[in-house]
Amino acid sequence: MESNSExxxxxxxxxxxxxxxxxxxxxxxxxxxISIRQGEMVAIMGPSGSGKSTLMNILGCLDRxxxxxxxxxxxxxxxMNDNELAEIRRGRVGFVFQTFNLLTRMTAQENVELPLLYSxxxxxxxxxxxxxxxxxxxxxxxxxxxxxxxxxxxxVAIARALVNQPSLILADEPTGNLDSKVGQEIMSIFGExxxxxxxTVILVTHDADISAAARRVIGLRDGLVVRDExxxxxxx
Amino acid sequence: xxxxxxxxxxxxxxTDNKLRSVLTLLGMVIGVGAVISVMSxxxxxxxxxxxxIESIGSNLIFVRAAASFQGGVRGAQGSxxxxxxxxxxxxxxxxxxPDVLAVAPEISTFSQARAGRENVNTRIIGVTxxxxxxxxxxxxxxxxxxxxxxxxxxxxxxxxxxxxxxxFGGLSPVGQTVTINQRPFRIVGLLEEMxxxxxxxxxxxxxxxxxxxxxxxxxxxxxxxxxRVQTITVQVTDNDRLEQAKFQxxxxxxxxxxxxxxxxxxxxxxxxxxxxxxDVNNVLTIFLGSIAAISLLVGGIGIMxxxxxxxxxxxHEIGIRKAVGAKRRDILYQFLAEAxxxxxxxxxxxxxxxxxxxxxxxxxxxxxxxxxxxxxADIAFLALGVSVAIGLFFGIYPAIRAAxxxxxxxxxx
Ligand SMILES: Nc1ncnc2c1ncn2[C@@H]1O[C@H](COP(=O)(O)OP(=O)(O)OP(=O)(O)O)[C@@H](O)[C@H]1O
Ligand SMILES: [Mg+2]
Numbered sequence: 278m279e280s281n282s283e284x285x286x287x288x289x290x291x292x293x294x295x296x297x298x299x300x301x302x303x304x305x306x307x308x309x310x311i312s313i314r315q316g317e318m319v320a321i322m323g324p325s326g327s328g329k330s331t332l333m334n335i336l337g338c339l340d341r342x343x344x345x346x347x348x349x350x351x352x353x354x355x356x357m358n359d360n361e362l363a364e365i366r367r368g369r370v371g372f373v374f375q376t377f378n379l380l381t382r383m384t385a386q387e388n389v390e391l392p393l394l395y396s397x398x399x400x401x402x403x404x405x406x407x408x409x410x411x412x413x414x415x416x417x418x419x420x421x422x423x424x425x426x427x428x429x430x431x432x433v434a435i436a437r438a439l440v441n442q443p444s445l446i447l448a449d450e451p452t453g454n455l456d457s458k459v460g461q462e463i464m465s466i467f468g469e470x471x472x473x474x475x476x477t478v479i480l481v482t483h484d485a486d487i488s489a490a491a492r493r494v495i496g497l498r499d500g501l502v503v504r505d506e507x508x509x510x511x512x513x
Numbered sequence: 514x515x516x517x518x519x520x521x522x523x524x525x526x527x528t529d530n531k532l533r534s535v536l537t538l539l540g541m542v543i544g545v546g547a548v549i550s551v552m553s554x555x556x557x558x559x560x561x562x563x564x565x566i567e568s569i570g571s572n573l574i575f576v577r578a579a580a581s582f583q584g585g586v587r588g589a590q591g592s593x594x595x596x597x598x599x600x601x602x603x604x605x606x607x608x609x610x611p612d613v614l615a616v617a618p619e620i621s622t623f624s625q626a627r628a629g630r631e632n633v634n635t636r637i638i639g640v641t642x643x644x645x646x647x648x649x650x651x652x653x654x655x656x657x658x659x660x661x662x663x664x665x666x667x668x669x670x671x672x673x674x675x676x677x678x679x680x681f682g683g684l685s686p687v688g689q690t691v692t693i694n695q696r697p698f699r700i701v702g703l704l705e706e707m708x709x710x711x712x713x714x715x716x717x718x719x720x721x722x723x724x725x726x727x728x729x730x731x732x733x734x735x736x737x738x739x740x741r742v743q744t745i746t747v748q749v750t751d752n753d754r755l756e757q758a759k760f761q762x763x764x765x766x767x768x769x770x771x772x773x774x775x776x777x778x779x780x781x782x783x784x785x786x787x788x789x790x791x792d793v794n795n796v797l798t799i800f801l802g803s804i805a806a807i808s809l810l811v812g813g814i815g816i817m818x819x820x821x822x823x824x825x826x827x828x829h830e831i832g833i834r835k836a837v838g839a840k841r842r843d844i845l846y847q848f849l850a851e852a853x854x855x856x857x858x859x860x861x862x863x864x865x866x867x868x869x870x871x872x873x874x875x876x877x878x879x880x881x882x883x884x885x886x887x888x889x890a891d892i893a894f895l896a897l898g899v900s901v902a903i904g905l906f907f908g909i910y911p912a913i914r915a916a917x918x919x920x921x922x923x924x925x926x
Contacts, residue, residue: 339836340921360840367838378833378924382529394522395514395838437837 284351286445286477287313287336292345294331294500305331306342307500315444318471318478320488323497329481330449332497336479337372337447338362350444367396371438373448373480377430379422385409385433386418392441408436412466428459435466446470448480452487464490514843516850523850526823534855537819540812541859541903542866545896547805549867552892554874555798557885559791566787568707569715570649572614572752573783574759576604576745576766579776594733594741595777598723600769601641601745609765612758614750617647618723618742622731626719627692628680635676637693637719639726647748650720655687655702662701662722668729671702673718691719696729755782809899812859813907820852820911831915832923845916852908853901860900864893 294306305328313319321329334340335347338354339362347354349365357365366372371392379388389405398404409418412432422430431451438446448467452460468490471478482488489508496504514522527534578593601618604610621638644650645657652671662669670691677686686700698721707715723742727733733741749758759780766778824831831844871886878884 334921337836339924360842363835363838363840366836372836374924378829378836380830380833391834392837394518395834395840395843397514441838 285312285348286315286317286350287311287479288346288348289336290346292332292335292342292347294328294335294340295343305500306335306345308345309497309500309502311495311502311505313477313479315477316471316475317493318468318491319480319493319495320491321479321481321495321497322483322485322488323503327497328500329497331500333372333447333449333479333481337370338365339372363395367392368441369443369445371435371441371443371446373431373434373438373446373451375450375453377422377427377434377454379430379433379437381422384419384421385414385425385436388422388433389436389440392437396441398441404440405436408440409433411439412436426459427455428462431455431463432466435463439470443476445477445479448478450481450483452482452484457484457486460484460487514839514846516846519843519846519850520854522847523854526827526847526851527854530823533819537815537855538859538862540815541809541856541900542812542863544805544809544812545860545863545900546866546870547808548802549864549888549892549896550870550874550886551801551805552798553867553871553886553888554884555794555802556887556889556892557871557875559794559798560887561885562790562794563787566783566790568649570647570746570748570783572749572755573647574747574749574755574762575781575783575786576600576747576762577743577779577781579779593777594735595770596742596745597735597739598742599739600766601742603765603769604745604747604762606765610747610758610761612750612754612761613747615643615647615748617641617644617746617748618744619644619746620723620726620731620733620741620743622726624693624730626676626680628686628689631680633676633679635673635717635719637721637726637730639723639731640720641723644720644746647746649707650715651705651707653703653705654685655700657702658720658722663724666724666728667722668696668698668725669701669722670698671704671720672700673704673716673720674706675716676719677703693719693721694730755784809903813856813903816852816855816904817907817911819855820848820908821914823851824848824911824915827915828918828923828926831918832920832926835918835920836924841916844918845912848912848915849905849908852912853904856900856904856907857897860897860903863900864896867896868893 289309289311292306292309293304296303296305309332321332323329335342342355380391386402386405386409389408390401393401393404406415406418409415412435414429414432414436417425417429422433425433452463455463464487467478467480470476480491488494492508494504494506494508495502576596578595580593598618601616604613605616617640619638619640621636623634624637625632625634640658641663642658642660645652650657655671657671658669672686672691680686680691681689686703689700690697691700727740735741747758747762749755759782762780763776767776770777834844868888871888874884875886
């Protein structure tokens with residue numbers, strides 16, 4: 278994704294998401310404005326129910342906002358159809374979930390190959406192995422998720438998110454199901470991907486220690502941005 | 514994702530749940546197997562009918578008298594006494610009927626035949642020498658009826674192999690005497706065993722000169738007081754000349770019988786008989802085949818049922834696939850491929866199974882008749898095509914349901 282330092286990678290304006298539960302409208306996002314440049318590493322924090330996952334799903338093109346604008350690399354995601362959203366998911370964005378979301382019947386390698394199957398890349402098994410090696414799981418390629426620890430499963434999920442060489446990785450509480458030591462290891466992987474490869478990383482966390490790895494923290498509350506600051510203290 | 518990859522993914526999903534896949538296959542196996550066996554019997558008996566009728570000779574037209582009509586009561590076909598030996602002679606005239614190769618008049622009756630202490634009730638056919646060639650009769654021993662036999666109304670006979678067996682056991686019948694209707698017939702020949710069933714049962718027969726049979730056994734006269742002939746078998750020079758020959762025969766007979774409107778005879782070609790009998794057979798086959806096809810429908814519904822269950826069970830998987838970039842079409846193809854693999858696989862096994870069953874059926878004899886079956890490639894391919902169609906038809910709805918799932922909703926499951 279080409280984007281120079283002037284035009285942001287992600288630009289969100291007046292983003293709203295309303296869930297409809299029967300006849301009751303539940304507003305999850307109530308006008309969010311965010312701008313994120315290529316190469317940033319951003320932590321999104323906020324209490325439970327503040328709309329973090331809702332925002333991540335929209336940023337990851339898994340869901341659509343009720344209203345507002347979302348530009349990804351200058352392209353208007355709001356105007357895209359399901360197929361175009363799928364194109365973005367299979368190439369430009371990698372998503373890491375709190376619950377890993379691996380297919381249990383497949384080996385680690387096959388799980389990592391899955392996005393390649395849909396993006397139609399060649400050398401699938403080689404690329405998948407490379408991705409697994411990048412997260413330090415090269416020799417576990419033939420294991421199934423049930424034969425791996427939580428931390429290892431999350432590494433497989435990260436490898437899967439990486440395998441199509443996206444410029445953006447989104448992670449919704451990637452350490453939420455892991456103990457703090459393993460969580461630190463996972464965080465260092467994200468840090469390295471951001472620092473060494475320039476991949477933009479946006480992650481959701483409850484943990485202030487974890488968020489310390491990010492240079493920028495965005496705080497959400499009740500569907501609104503209540504804080505957006507650089508870690509070195511400079512207000513934006 | 515290429516179609517081949519869809520198939521590969523689908524195959525992997527099916528092998529993940531082997532027992533269920535096999536049970537679902539079974540519905541198709543039974544349906545296709547039933548259709549194949551029913552069709553094989555239908556085709557087999559059609560082929561047997563054709564072979565049977567062709568075995569009595571080639572390019573034949575049977576001329577018979579029309580139904581009698583007396584006092585407002587219509588008799589059976591051939592019941593009128595209108596044909597004579599002179600008619601047969603006229604039909605043999607190559608000027609009047611250039612497309613007729615040979616003519617064989619006959620008259621037959623059932624009678625008790627006795628030799629020594631043995632006796633048998635059999636068909637006695639009165640013939641001329643032409644009969645041997647026209648009706649494919651082969652003489653195993655001795656000779657056939659000759660023109661002199663016919664001219665002199667000799668009391669001679671040629672016996673079929675089963676008659677000979679009954680009356681004389683393993684001994685040669687030639688030179689022996691057989692008594693029919695208190696007349697002693699000298700046996701001059703023995704027919705080759707012909708086998709065959711139904712129409713073509715030709716071994717249970719005694720052949721004698723037509724004039725002798727007319728004079729001694731069947732005393733039937735035409736209105737003009739002439740000896741009656743039942744059937745005149747006309748052999749046509751070539752299959753392509755059949756219609757011309759029919760026309761020539763009709764013209765000669767109309768002329769001779771001074772017909773103004775209603776013919777007093779009927780013409781039936783060998784092909785007409787084959788057609789009529791295979792038509793009946795085909796109707797029966799299609800009827801039974803349709804019943805068998807209903808089980809195909811049941812198999813298809815079974816596939817749909819399993820696919821719907823599978824979509825519900827695998828909603829989370831579908832969510833994951835969509836999250837990593839699967840389009841609706843990719844999911845649609847995957848589930849459609851699963852349904853089609855099930856139906857096609859079941860169909861293929863069913864074709865094999867149906868073929869096996871038809872081979873087993875061939876060992877059966879039902880009321881003395883061996884079951885004939887024929888599995889032809891066109892039916893096998895048709896069955897496979899229908900199987901694929903069933904998979905697509907019954908798989909499309911579950912596949913659409915899977916493809917339409919919202920990724921976030923699906924991931925929550
Ligand atoms: N599918 C849904 N239907 C109805 N309401 C929903 C749905 N998903 C989320 N919500 C509501 O939207 C609001 C925001 O939810 P969201 O999952 O984004 O919160 P979150 O910040 O991720 O919380 P957590 O930290 O617990 O994961 C909540 O009030 C939630 O109840
Ligand atoms: Mg959440």
